[in-house]
Amino acid sequence: xxxxxxxxxxxxxxxxxxxxxxxxxxxxxxxxxxxxxxxxxxxxxxxxxxxxxxxxxxxxxxxxxxxxxxxxxxxxxxxxxxxxxxxxxxxxxxxxxxxxxxxxxxxxxxxxxxxxxxxxxxxxxxxxxxxxxxxxxxxxxxxxxxxxxxxxxxxxxxxxxxxxxxxxxxxxxxxxxxxxxxxxxxxxxxxxxxxxxxxxxxxxxxxxxxxxxxxxxxxxxxxxxxxxxxxxxxxxxxxxxxxxxxxxxxxxxxxxxxxxxxxxxxxxxxxxxxxxxxxxxxxxxxxxxxxxxxxxxxxxxxxx
Amino acid sequence: xxxxxxxxxxxxxxxxxxxxxxxxxxxxxxxxxxxxxxxxxxxxxxxxxxxxxxxxxxxxxxxxxxxxxxxxxxxxxxxxxxxxxxxxxxxxxxxxxxxxxxxxxxxxxxxxxxxxxxxxxxxxxxxxxxxxxxxxxxxxxxxxxxxxxxxxxxxxxxxxxxxxxxxxxxxxxxxxxxxxxxxxxxxxxxxxxxxxxxxxxxxxxxxxxxxxxxxxxxxxxxxxxxxxxxxxxxxxxxxxxxxxxxxxxxxxxxxxxxxxxxxxxxxxxxxxxxxxxxxxxxxxxxxxxxxxxxxxxxxxx
Amino acid sequence: xxxxxxxxxxxxxxxxxxxxxxxxxxxxxxxxxxxxxxxxxxxxxxxxxxxxxxxxxxxxxxxxxxxxxxxxxxxxxxxxxxxxxxxxxxxxxxxxxxxxxxxxxxxxxxxxxxxxxxxxxxxxxxxxxxxxxxxxxxxxxxxxxxxxxxxxxxxxxxxxxxxxxxxxxxxxxxxxxxxxxxxxxxxxxxxxxxxxxxxxxxxxxxxxxxxxxxxxxxxxxxxxxxxxxxxxxxxxxxxxxxxxxxxxxxxxx
Numbered sequence: 057x058x059x060x061x062x063x064x065x066x067x068x069x070x071x072x073x074x075x076x077x078x079x080x081x082x083x084x085x086x087x088x089x090x091x092x093x094x095x096x097x098x099x100x101x102x103x104x105x106x107x108x109x110x111x112x113x114x115x116x117x118x119x120x121x122x123x124x125x126x127x128x129x130x131x132x133x134x135x136x137x138x139x140x141x142x143x144x145x146x147x148x149x150x151x152x153x154x155x156x157x158x159x160x161x162x163x164x165x166x167x168x169x170x171x172x173x174x175x176x177x178x179x180x181x182x183x184x185x186x187x188x189x190x191x192x193x194x195x196x197x198x199x200x201x202x203x204x205x206x207x208x209x210x211x212x213x214x215x216x217x218x219x220x221x222x223x224x225x226x227x228x229x230x231x232x233x234x235x236x237x238x239x240x241x242x243x244x245x246x247x248x249x250x251x252x253x254x255x256x257x258x259x260x261x262x263x264x265x266x267x268x269x270x271x272x273x274x275x276x277x278x279x280x281x282x283x284x285x286x287x288x289x290x291x292x293x294x295x296x297x298x299x300x301x302x303x304x305x306x307x308x309x310x311x312x313x314x315x316x317x318x319x320x321x322x323x324x325x326x327x328x329x330x331x332x333x334x335x336x337x338x339x340x341x342x343x344x345x346x347x348x349x350x351x352x353x354x355x356x357x358x359x360x
Numbered sequence: 361x362x363x364x365x366x367x368x369x370x371x372x373x374x375x376x377x378x379x380x381x382x383x384x385x386x387x388x389x390x391x392x393x394x395x396x397x398x399x400x401x402x403x404x405x406x407x408x409x410x411x412x413x414x415x416x417x418x419x420x421x422x423x424x425x426x427x428x429x430x431x432x433x434x435x436x437x438x439x440x441x442x443x444x445x446x447x448x449x450x451x452x453x454x455x456x457x458x459x460x461x462x463x464x465x466x467x468x469x470x471x472x473x474x475x476x477x478x479x480x481x482x483x484x485x486x487x488x489x490x491x492x493x494x495x496x497x498x499x500x501x502x503x504x505x506x507x508x509x510x511x512x513x514x515x516x517x518x519x520x521x522x523x524x525x526x527x528x529x530x531x532x533x534x535x536x537x538x539x540x541x542x543x544x545x546x547x548x549x550x551x552x553x554x555x556x557x558x559x560x561x562x563x564x565x566x567x568x569x570x571x572x573x574x575x576x577x578x579x580x581x582x583x584x585x586x587x588x589x590x591x592x593x594x595x596x597x598x599x600x601x602x603x604x605x606x607x608x609x610x611x612x613x614x615x616x617x618x619x620x621x622x623x624x625x626x627x628x629x630x631x632x633x634x635x636x637x638x639x640x641x642x643x644x645x646x647x648x649x650x651x652x653x654x655x656x657x658x659x660x661x
Numbered sequence: 662x663x664x665x666x667x668x669x670x671x672x673x674x675x676x677x678x679x680x681x682x683x684x685x686x687x688x689x690x691x692x693x694x695x696x697x698x699x700x701x702x703x704x705x706x707x708x709x710x711x712x713x714x715x716x717x718x719x720x721x722x723x724x725x726x727x728x729x730x731x732x733x734x735x736x737x738x739x740x741x742x743x744x745x746x747x748x749x750x751x752x753x754x755x756x757x758x759x760x761x762x763x764x765x766x767x768x769x770x771x772x773x774x775x776x777x778x779x780x781x782x783x784x785x786x787x788x789x790x791x792x793x794x795x796x797x798x799x800x801x802x803x804x805x806x807x808x809x810x811x812x813x814x815x816x817x818x819x820x821x822x823x824x825x826x827x828x829x830x831x832x833x834x835x836x837x838x839x840x841x842x843x844x845x846x847x848x849x850x851x852x853x854x855x856x857x858x859x860x861x862x863x864x865x866x867x868x869x870x871x872x873x874x875x876x877x878x879x880x881x882x883x884x885x886x887x888x889x890x891x892x893x894x895x896x897x898x899x900x901x902x903x904x905x906x907x908x909x910x911x912x913x914x
Contacts, residue, residue, distance in 0.1 A: 111748045113914040131750045139748035145741050147670065149677050161666035162749040206745065366907050373900035377893065378862050384869055384889045385842075 057125060059214045059245035060087040060110065065119035067105055067269075079105040081269040082119070087247055087262075089213075092240050094256035095249040096351060097266035103249035104142050106266070107218045110247070111139040124213060135163065138207030142218040144199060148192035152183055152202055155191060159209045174209070181205045182231060196223040204232065215239065217248035221255050233259050253347045265351065267358050281350055287343040288323045291315045293336040302333060313338055439471035446480055450487075460484030461497045462561070468501050469565070477501065492522035496529060503532075504569075528552050547573050575616060575633055582622055582631040585609050599624060600631075663751050664759050671763020675729055676770075684728070685771055688721040692779050710786060711794060714779040715873045719801040722772050723808050723832060730764050730812025731824035734909075743914060754906035761813045761902060768805055772798070796887065797876040803894040804870040808832055810901035811865075817908045835867035865897055 067080040079102045087093045097103045108114040110121060112134065126133045146155050156174045178184050181201040186194065194202065200223040207215055221229050236246050236259055249266075250256065256263050256277065264274040273280060293313045294302075303326070306316040318326045323340070330337055446463040450456065460481055467477040484494045499515030502508045520529035532552075550573065554566035582600070585608045589597050593606075600622060603609045615621045616635065625632035675681060695713040734757070737743040746756055776798055784790050811831055815824035834841075838861060845857035869890045872882045 108744075108914070111744075113744060113747055115911075115913060131752055134748065134750035137748075139744070141741060141744040141748070143741070144745070146745055147674065147742055149674060150670075158666060158670060159745070159749065162663050162746065162751050164662055164750075210749075366903070369903055370900055373896055373903070374863065376896045377900075380889055380893045380896065381862060381866055381869075384866075384886065384893065387883060387885055387889075 057089050058086050058122070059089050059091070059124060060085070060247060061120075061122040062086070062110075063120045065106070065109065065121060066117050067102075067109060067114065068117045079269050080109070080116075083269075083271045085264065085271060085274065087245060089245050090240060090243050091261045092236055092246045092259050093248070094260035094263045095247070095266060096253065096256065096263055097249070097251060098355065099251055100268075101251075101266040102269040103251075103266055104218055105269075107139075107216055107247075107249055108141075110216050111137070111141075135210065136213040138210065138212035138215045138217075140203045140207045140215075140217040140220055143222070144203040146191050146199070146202065146206075148190065151188050151190055152178060152194070152198075152205075153187045155202065156205060156209055159206045163210045165210075177205050177208060180208075180235065182228075197225060197228055200224055201228070204235070213244055215244065215246045215248070217246070219250055220248050221250065221252065229255070253351060257347065265354050267355050270358070272354050272358055277347070281345050281347065287317050287319060288326075289315060289317050289339075289341045289343050290323075290326060290330070291338040291341075292330055293338065295334045295336070302329070317343065439466070439473075442471050443467060443473060443476040443480065450480065450483060454487040457484070457488060457491055457493050460488075461493050464494075464497055464501065465565075468505055474506070490523055492519045492525035492529065495519040495522070496525075499529075499532065526556075528556075544577070547577070571617060572635075575620075575635060578613060579622065579631050579633060582609070582613065586624070586631055596624065596626070596629070664755050664762075667746070667751070667756060667759025668763040668766060671733070671760050672766045675733075675764060675767040678729060680728055681725060681767070681771070684721060684725050685774075688717055688775060689778055691717050692775070692782055695782070710783055711876070712873070714783065715794065715797050715801070715876070718772060718775050718779065718798060719804065719873075721775070722768060722801065722805040725771060726764070726768055726805050726809045726812055727825045727828050727832070729767070730809055731816050731821040731828065733760055733764060734813065734816040735819075735821050735824065738914065747914060753910040757813065757817065757906045757909050758902060761810060761905075764809055764813070765806060768809065769802075772802060772805070791876075793876050793881070796882050797873050800870040800872055800887070800890055803890060804867050807835075807865050807867070807894055807897055807901075810898045810905075814901045814905045814908075817905050817912070831865065832867065835865040836871070838864055838866040839868050866893070869893055 062083055062085045065080055065083045066078070069077040069079055071077065083106065095103055095106070105114065109116050110123065121127070123133045124136055147158075150158065153174060156177060157170065160170045160174065175184070175187070178187055181204050183198060183201050183205065186198055191199070191202070200220070204217075204220060207217065221232055224232060236248075239246060240259075248255075260277055262275060263277050263280070265272040291309070291313050292315075303316050306314045309315050316326065327337065327340065442463075446459060446467070449459045450463070453459070460483070464477045464481045464484070467473050467480060478498075481494055481498050484491070485498075488494060495515045496519040499512045499519060502512035502515060506512075516529055516532045519525055547570065550566050550569045554563055554570065557563050557566065585603055586597070589603055589606070589608045592608075597603045597606070597608075600609070601612060604612050613622050616633070618635075620633060620635040622631055622633050624630075692714055695710050695717075737746075743756075747753065776795075780790055780794075783794075808828060808831075811828045812824060815827050819827070841857055841864075842861045845854055845861060848854050848857065869886075872886075876882065
């Protein structure tokens, strides 16, 4: 089933003086169950606004949202949802354990079962030792982990996370990605936003690019990147009778072999030519465009 | 919640508030605003507490005093806290002449506490030695309510000696040297008061007294005629009309305000007025008992 | 259940505030200090102590309600702790009502301690422990309930400064309500008369809850009055809570 369905969503902030700000401009998007969807965008693109609307914290100006098949106005919807806000802050006077207890209470859970599951949760996010420490004494990384924990308290079907990896060290980031993958294995859906491109690698089924409130592109990461795939990097050694290859563009690499980058269409021509020369082909590797380049160019296209 | 539901609910809520508040206010006579003043043991204490905003407090208390008086005037005529309030009021604002004069007036007439009247007015003279109004009111009270024309005259004279005292003080000093009970002089006194006063309650009172004295004067002249009839005919006339018919009265007396009328009271054997059957006023009684210049002695038979 | 969670959490949060501690200690001191004034009172010791005691309990309750209440909702919004709650399956109304009762619970505990303290002092100094004082305190408590509701109401849409300012102004006006009615009845101008009467009914008439004068002079408070005062406080508070919930419900966070 579709976990999230957004149609024509727009959010306009009216201003008394001057022009209204259009934070989100007519977004249409679907996220299926079991997907991990990463939402990319530069700062100020509107990612937080969108996520807050999904979480029911902001009201759309127009458009519709369906979460887990239900329209957003239902409190029941939130029963199966977990949310983590950007730079979260929690009641400082509580301990980590108490906060999760509070969260459970808000889901209507109580009693013995609750204590056990909270401890397990704390363990999973790596906060087992900080169980009884006041949140006021938590580091940023610990707060982030606690944030993930409180989003998981109710074992939600859908997770909506705003910059979930911010503040985590590399180990933490790895751990979190593991968590997300294991959630996917359980059939859960994860929808998160980030402005750090590396966050989406390895884990996202699909990504979307948001800029100035508009959804520029969505799609599977690989297919998006492979659109740009044009160049092929051919590594070879020239035939024994020659020291230099016949291609003037070829470059000598440190490892001692030659490399030439050719456009995709010319690939066959070049390989055929090398074979004819009896050159020793070591590898033919398609160069993929880096996500960064892809991202930057999409943004640039939208600016114009 | 539908858009319209919220304002409807709130309006309904305030309707209930309105109803409840009204019920509370109806029951509220018992604990009127002035009860708060009973907190304070005396005027001096209040003065300390009001930290420099004396006159403002005095004003607020004045307003409440007037309301208190008005309420009790309408209901039980019990003014037991009146002096206490006036004491506080005049301590907070010692120069507020009107609170002495009006207050003294009320204490004497409505509350019937002459001792407190004297105390209040004495305090007023002490703090306001140049005021003519205060000795004037004292004189008035001695004349009109206490039937002590000697002391009254003294006060009238004292008043007339103050700077800016009006002529009437001297005039009244003159009047009071005459016998008490001269209703005509009393009449002009009330007329003067009525003309000079800015206070609606004073004016109302003066007006009432004017009516009453005029009635009494009329009664006196009717009584004279009645006595003559008695002397000449040896028996009571059947009615006032008979007195007119037989020539002892020129005209049938016209009905007074509110259709009050004169008649011959068989029990008391004298001219009486329907107003007197309705109203009990000690002052009126005193005025009636007094001898008037023009009325002859009680008929003798 | 969820409501209870929020109420308790609010209570725990409020109790930790330093401000509460300061004002509370001050009020305890003041009550104790009223004993110093006793020699000045010319034989009216019990009246003075009761006077000061009832007055302070009332004033400090109101003060605390205003100071803490005004921060309550606004701080959540500022510090973003509110996302944690509202993103969970909790209705927005529940949040507001939970905050209200949490604050009220805090104030109730404070006032309870103050009353006990007050009675101890009164008893030690004068040997009196009249039950009628409790009626006065109870009505003052109702006054505090209304003020608390106002605090919550204002804090759903303004900053702590304005919210405490407005609440304080309403408190002063509310206590002067009878004077407003007095002005209304004395004015000749029909428009002014109507406007003032209207204002009189709209503002919270806090004089309904002031029976200190009667109690101190050992007069009995009529049962009728107490019942109506309770009804008044109840309805007015509900109006405020309904309005607050609605405002909060429609708010973009």
